[in-house]
Amino acid sequence: MSAYGNSPAERFTANSGTLTGPSTGGGGTPWAGGATLSAATILSDSAGRWPKRTAVVAGPERITYGSLWHSALRYAAVLRERGIGPGDRIGLMVTNSSHFPMAYFAILVLGATAVPVNVLLKADDIAHILRHSKARALVCSAESLEEAEAAADAAGAPVLTVGAPALTVGAGDDRRRYPALDELAAAAGPVAGPVPRAPDDIAVILYTSGTTGRPKGAAITHLNLVMNIGTTMLSPFGMSAGDVLLGCLPLSHTFGQICGMGTSFRAGATMVLMRRFTAEGALDLMETEGCTVLMGVPTMYFALLEAASRRPARPRLDRAYSGGSALPAHTLAEFEATFGCPVYEGYGLTETSPCVAYNQRDWPRKPGTVGKPIWGVEVAIARSTVEDAIEPLPAGEVGEIVVRGHNLMAGYVDDPRATATAFTDGWFRTGDLGLLDDEGYLTIVDRKKDVILRGGYNVYPREVEDALLRHPAVARVAVVGVPDPVHGQEVCAVVVPRDGRTPDAALADSLVAWGERHIAAYRRPRRVVFLDRLPLGSSGKVLKKELTALLQSTDGAGPDTRATAT
Template sequence: MTLSLAAVLAESAVRRPDHPAIEFAGARLTYRELWFRARQYAAVLDERGTRPGDRVALLLPNGLEFPAAYFAVLALGAVVVPMHALLKATEIEYVLRDSGAHVLICAGSLLAEGRKGAAVAEVPLLAVRADAECEAPRLDVLAEHAEPIAAHRPCAPGDLAVILYTSGTTGRPKGAMLTQLSITMNVTVGMLSPFDFRAEDVLFGCLPLFHTFGQICGMLTCFRAGATMVLTDRFDAAGALDLMVAHRCTVFMGVPTMYLALLDAAAATPLRPPLDRAFSGGSALPVKVLEEFQATFGCTIYEGYGLTETSPVVAYNQRAWPCKPGTVGRPIWGVEVEIARADLEGRIELLRAGEVGEIVIRGHNVMVGYLGRPEATAEVLVDGWFRSGDLGVKDADGYLSIIDRKKDLVLRGGYNVYPRELEEMLVHHPAIAQVAVIGVPHERHGEEVCAVVIPRADRTPDEALGAEIVAWSRERMAAYKYPRLVEFVDAFPLGPSGKVLKRELAQWFGAERRIRPPAARGTCQGDQGR
């Protein structure tokens, strides 16, 4: 049996050759044109010795070059290694060495760091969209006169397709190895349900393509359906509304910070795009935001759950069954999700409905392991299950709710405090625009609960407001869990998927406070000893 992820684009180019595949910055490529360009890129890589199984790293921002290079690598049976576009030279060097990259394809705008990282790692570099003075070989220029390869090479289902690096919240990033089968199945299943993509859909592509949400749920699923992706290189809420209206976008995929920004932008304009459905992932979306978005845009947000290591989709709310706000829906087709705890010997023990434990997953979507890290792989792949590191609970109907990351759990005085639960409540305070709850070291209680708040524009972030939030929380939350500390910031530190980086907040507001946030604007401390 052969199976190639490259067929996602190749087959749509046959079925819908003249349909727009991607639009970016005023330029448009049909499926025929995009596949032709990808095969030209593949011809250049082939001439330079890229063979099946070789790792090809991409240091590319959103643009027409990303899908062309991505599918060029896949067409040769090689392995794509996408990298965060904002990495510095030492980080680029690390990924190139760790992945054993054969070559780096780097955007001209990112050459300052990319060239240095590639040079130290001793990896050849091909530039795209670079100026005429660029000394590196230019892939796009060489491809202009290249005879495209005839077709994509066959692969086995278990062959690697993509290596995606984790965000490195604990130690250095690890490369999750995803196969031709795992991604192709996740894309095909996701296209049908939960994303319900149709050929006439127009996706607003504002997520970074180097990240699993934008790359697999967005780009690959859209191309698998033969639909159109309107791509932007950065998310700006007001500009996003304009583009979605102009292109009549029907599907939006985003992270919670994007939905909050869209609601703010919508308050200043009557423009509304013809959105049919929206999908949220990356981190928890407060139910209040779901309701406000529905009322403002007339469009349901379906919240789901996935991980880099699971290709990525695990579970989603969707049209196929009743939506339950506050949950991430049911597992997708072919994937099992359970709640478990590890016994004394480290084996998986499954729990009953209603019990809180670690979310474990098995199915076609699970990675084969972390590249070059057998011990780390053995820690998360146990008894045939992938241990997510997330805490969750399933109800009697099989709906999954994410309680929190195990690493984000706050242990105050021996009691478990789940930050997401508190965040869901705190967003209802009239002065709070956004909030993230963290634990900070405390001599008596071990950890103290701290609410890091972005206040609404009409409220002053001072000690009086902090005391108000503490008092408000005390009335509505159990004594062991309400936040005694309130800190104010102008913005949260965000990861590539738009997820709030709580580890950075913990550094900013930890007991020693060695690192102060540039946007910090005030603090309040209340009844910590109680």
């Protein structure tokens, strides 16, 4: 229970997506004596402390903290002139460029809510996010206007572009002019500073990957942001003013935005942005800019290892952090040997702002685990078959991972049923299966919905994937269950072979034989399907629902399949 009489999620649901409390009066004006907290302070404080220190490197641009903050205040002035104020929701579809933090913090300065949109999305998905969030406007990179234009029009959200002069699109009666936010901001006077916000006011709405249907909007509060950034800056990330972070993760995603940009700015470090990740480009940037910190998802680690095998030079990294999905233990070890720095694997979700647990310098690392919970966060393992209560399980037993602490979102936007389902007895149900050992280290077993039930046995795909990734011919693999008349489900391995390996029946037979030697009989794959690539979401996770649908729609073989073994 909170000091206001009920939990943030309960108050969020009760007010249909608008939080109220003793410090806001419901309209963004603080009441006397109410606590105020703006996440815009993450940037403003560092700009006050280190105005001449480099905050962002983006191509030829080198932007100081003072300049970045001043630009955000001018962006805010332009948005305010267009009627944007406290509580308004603003779509932010901006590439990894200096315009993202400028617009992001401008929105927070006004007491409005940022709604980041992945620049790779298509018009239908963009329109859903803008409509569902009730976005008042969309700030959009000029290069993304082709997809964003129709979506914003359908959602009734006026567009301001960044990254190019004001654009005129169409002809005749269909002619439209899109003002350039950055162009207007260059001539605007800055606003005075951030609008005070209550800790439970919504700072950001982050949309989930939508692997189980339409994406849901997770409402992240100012307190969520400030606490998660301040906590993880110290541990696990240990960010300091001397660090240089490679910003290769999309800033629209929680990992790049909060763990990367947020902790970097809070510490006064430098963030080197990549517009779009390529392994060769990342290695070049890390070498030329002297990057000390890398944050990435497993697909990036795979690609960096492949690229490094073709060149002798190595960046002088101090440490690296992996998240988003499981990093195979042998990949972690190979990366450490190749780049000469420790890799810390962790765990988080969009709904948890995002960090839950991480391997941290304060304790011995345990490869294969995601470490211990971050400061102020509790993790427990609950019996996964019990939905209406939390029944804790002892150390070593597999169950559903449940979380509580300062990192929990306020709820899902305009989805009281999903919000109520997600929370039980004050705990957030992650939908992930895992276990805690006697020392409190957390191991992720798999997604609850991805578990394969074969002949009455639970098969956890991650364990099978880890075993298959040790095969010298396997570059990527995803294990899914497909319908089977005898066993209910059969274990199917979808494999992307390493370069130079021919995806044929002989390789399929080799993988099946490998499984016979290294994987228990009830969980080894009886079917092997080859694809040129796996379907990935914006965070680098394999979209297993999409993959399963592909296999089922083509009777077990996708259009890029080269061979199948049974």
